[in-house]
Amino acid sequence: MDIGSNHSSPVLADPAPINKARLGIHSNLLTYAPSGGSLSSSKYRNIPRKKPGKLDEVCSNACLDAMKSSSPPRKKLIKDGSDTTYSTWMVMLASLLVDSLGNATVLKHPSALNSFEEIANFAQNKRIAMFLDYDGTLSPIVDDPDNALMPDDMRFAVRNLAEYFPTAIISGRSRDKVYQLVGLTELYYAGSHGMDILGPVRKTVSNDHPNCTETTTDQQGKEVNLFQPAREFIPMIDEVFRTLVESTKGIKGAKVENHKFCVSVHFRNVDEKNWQSIAQCVQDVVEEYPRLRKTHGRKVLEVRPMIDWNKGKAVEFLLESLGLSNRDDVLPIYIGDDLTDEDAFKVLREGNRGCGILVSSRPKETNAVYSLKDPSEVQIFIICDEISQFPGDMEEGGCILNDTGGSSDDLQT
Ligand SMILES: O=P(O)(O)OC[C@H]1O[C@H](O[C@H]2O[C@H](CO)[C@@H](O)[C@H](O)[C@H]2O)[C@H](O)[C@@H](O)[C@@H]1O
Numbered sequence: 001m002d003i004g005s006n007h008s009s010p011v012l013a014d015p016a017p018i019n020k021a022r023l024g025i026h027s028n029l030l031t032y033a034p035s036g037g038s039l040s041s042s043k044y045r046n047i048p049r050k051k052p053g054k055l056d057e058v059c060s061n062a063c064l065d066a067m068k069s070s071s072p073p074r075k076k077l078i079k080d081g082s083d084t085t086y087s088t089w090m091v092m093l094a095s096l097l098v099d100s101l102g103n104a105t106v107l108k109h110p111s112a113l114n115s116f117e118e119i120a121n122f123a124q125n126k127r128i129a130m131f132l133d134y135d136g137t138l139s140p141i142v143d144d145p146d147n148a149l150m151p152d153d154m155r156f157a158v159r160n161l162a163e164y165f166p167t168a169i170i171s172g173r174s175r176d177k178v179y180q181l182v183g184l185t186e187l188y189y190a191g192s193h194g195m196d197i198l199g200p201v202r203k204t205v206s207n208d209h210p211n212c213t214e215t216t217t218d219q220q221g222k223e224v225n226l227f228q229p230a231r232e233f234i235p236m237i238d239e240v241f242r243t244l245v246e247s248t249k250g251i252k253g254a255k256v257e258n259h260k261f262c263v264s265v266h267f268r269n270v271d272e273k274n275w276q277s278i279a280q281c282v283q284d285v286v287e288e289y290p291r292l293r294k295t296h297g298r299k300v301l302e303v304r305p306m307i308d309w310n311k312g313k314a315v316e317f318l319l320e321s322l323g324l325s326n327r328d329d330v331l332p333i334y335i336g337d338d339l340t341d342e343d344a345f346k347v348l349r350e351g352n353r354g355c356g357i358l359v360s361s362r363p364k365e366t367n368a369v370y371s372l373k374d375p376s377e378v379q380i381f382i383i384c385d386e387i388s389q390f391p392g393d394m395e396e397g398g399c400i401l402n403d404t405g406g407s408s409d410d411l412q413t
Pocket residue numbers: 133134135136140141142143144145146148170171172173257264266268297298299300338340
């Protein structure tokens with residue numbers, strides 16, 4: 001049985017589709033040309049860059065389009081008296097449309113919870129390898145990235161999961177930051193969209209990537225492999241971080257984060273009339289640094305090294321490091337909510353290797369097979385996985401679920 005074979009192509013009507021062809025923002029749509037310089041491995045290639053000129057304006061306008069189309073306006077109350085009836089009708093029509101698009105998603109990307117039996121059947125006699133994004137997947141999206149905390153009951157569910165299946169977090173944040181937020185030593189962590197991975201030691205992996213792999217010890221003194229394919233970019237990223245902090249300091253609500261191998265520029269709290277200025281600041285940087293490129297997430301623009309590495313490659317790398325790649329008895333599952341997670345969904349979809357689950361409450365174009373509405377559904381899915389794979393253990397008290405969100409110690413018997 002092919003996983004998700006009942007469900008058709010990944011392309012779905014999106015109420016606000018992003019014009020990727022114009023933007024060139026999605027890494028798996030980019031063509032990489034061979035690089036010179038010290039990034040000698042064929043994995044790392046430069047994208048030929050246009051000369052700065054008249055097109056700059058078009059570029060930052062395109063960027064602005066992407067910022068707008070990925071940020072649908074919030075519902076507004078209609079106060080204008082004369083147009084009330086017409087406007088009300090429009091709102092009702094729009095919400096009907098959203099509802100029917102929602103149903104289309106349900107059909108094409110069914111809920112992973114409703115399809116749980118299908119997934120469990122497919123996972124039978126297989127070992128699940130679980131990959132989880134952080135923001136919007138394990139923690140709800142909030143205005144301030146520093147307040148994106150993972151609820152304790154989610155942490156408990158993930159910790160239990162990791163007891164049964166190899167589990168990795170793959171985040172756009174720095175590895176240190178995401179480790180600090182998740183706080184579980186049982187997991188593997190990949191930060192900066194997979195450009196900073198702490199994984200198990202495996203010789204073949206080190207041989208494949210001799211210049212970017214280093215054997216070290218983790219917090220528990222265990223031998224681990226540190227994989228950093230963009231190591232030489234650290235000083236450049238640091239410089240870009242400082243430049244962006246300076247250039248955006250006059251824009252109210254802008255926030256810049258340094259993730260060691262990439263920089264995030266948040267515009268969630270910026271008035272829409274200033275989004276153009278944010279886009280311009282980012283555009284100026286990528287023009288000044290031809291070996292960096294701009295990508296795009298949920299109300300965030302990012303600047304990152306122009307290397308052929310992303311969350312999809314990180315999944316492949318971790319599977320290889322865990323000795324789980326190219327095996328019929330392994331089912332990798334990746335759960336994520338953002339554009340950057342699409343690279344991972346695509347890797348799993350290709351060759352029917354595993355299954356991507358998109359976290360979204362509205363229809364989106366995606367390479368995932370299934371969907372979950374929000375982090376609370378992610379938590380339920382994780383718990384169901386544990387129970388379905390090891391029902392005996394659960395009944396015997398390995399994991400007794402309650403709905404009070406109490407500490408893990410309270411719940412262990
Ligand atoms: O790959 P992820 O773990 O999902 O990280 C992607 C970005 O997540 C964070 O930003 C997002 O979440 C914030 C907190 O909810 C929200 O305020 C922001 O608008 C979102 O884009 C993080 O701050 C970024 O640096 C990550 O790239």
